[in-house]
Amino acid sequence: MSLRRASCIRLSLIHSLFETELAGSIAFSSPKLASSSAQQPLLSLRNFPLIPRAAAAAFSTSSCLPRAAEVTQEYLNSSSARPSAETDDGLPAVLVRLEKISGPYKIEHQPVFAVVEVGGTQYKVTPDDVIITEKLDGVDVSDKIQLQRVLLLGTAAETVIGRPYVPDATVTAVVEEQFLDGKVIIFHKRRRKNSRRTKGHRQPLTTLRILSVEGIETNSASGDDSTAASEAAAA
DSSP states (O other), X not given: OOHHHHHHHHHHHHHHHHHHHHHHHHHTTSHHHHHHHHHSOOOOGGGSOOOOHXXXXXXXXXXXXXXXXXXXXXXXXXXXXXXXXXXXXXOBOSEEEEEEOOSXXXXXXXXXXXXEEETTEEEEEOTTOEEEEEOOTTOOTTEEEEEOOEEEEEESSOEEXXXXXXXXXXXXXXXXXXXXXXXXXXXXXXXXTTEEEEEEEOOEEEEEEEEXXXXXXXXXXXXXXXXXXXXXXXX
C-alpha cells in the first residue's frame, strides 16, 4: 500500500471517528438511544498505525481537491471572467479593448481636452498626446483601447465635470509600447546586525497615444475661426 493511499485512508477514518462521536453525543440526549449507543464501541485512533512524519509531510490534501488548472479553466469559461463595461461596484471599467491596428492611424484635431483616470493616476489629455502609465494588463502593442473613467471634459465654450465620472464619455487610445523603466537600486541595512541587502527593480510601464475624445460636442467652426484669428494676430 502506498503512502498516499494510507494517508487518505487515515484521513477518512478520522472523519468517520468525528462523525461517530458527534452522533453519539446527540444520541445520548435520548434515553432510548443512549442504551443502544452505549453498546456500540466508538472508533479509536489507537486501532490504526501512525503515519511516519516524513510521509505525513510529503502528503498533501490538495490531492482530494479539484486541480487548480481545472478550477482556472472553469472560471475562464464562466461569464464572471469575461470583460464588461462595468465593474462589480457599478463603476465603469478602466478600459475596453476594441481592436488591433495593423497600419498607420489618423488622428483628427479636436479642440477638446479630458481628464482621464488610468492606473490610479489622473491625466489631462488631448488628441495626439502621449502618456506613460503603469502597465495595463490584457493589452498588447498596437491594440486600440477605450478608456472609460473620464473625470472631466472641456472645450473653449463648455466644461463637464463628472460625479465622479462623466456618463457616456470615453477616450480612445492606442498602445504604442510596453517597456521597463530604469533600474532603481534598493539598499537595506540593519544596524549592528551585519545585515546588508542590495536589489534592483524595474517598473513595467505602458505608452498610450490619445486618438480621440468623445462625450462632449465640439464646434469645429468656432475652433477654426479662433485659430485663424490667432494666426492673423501673430502675423
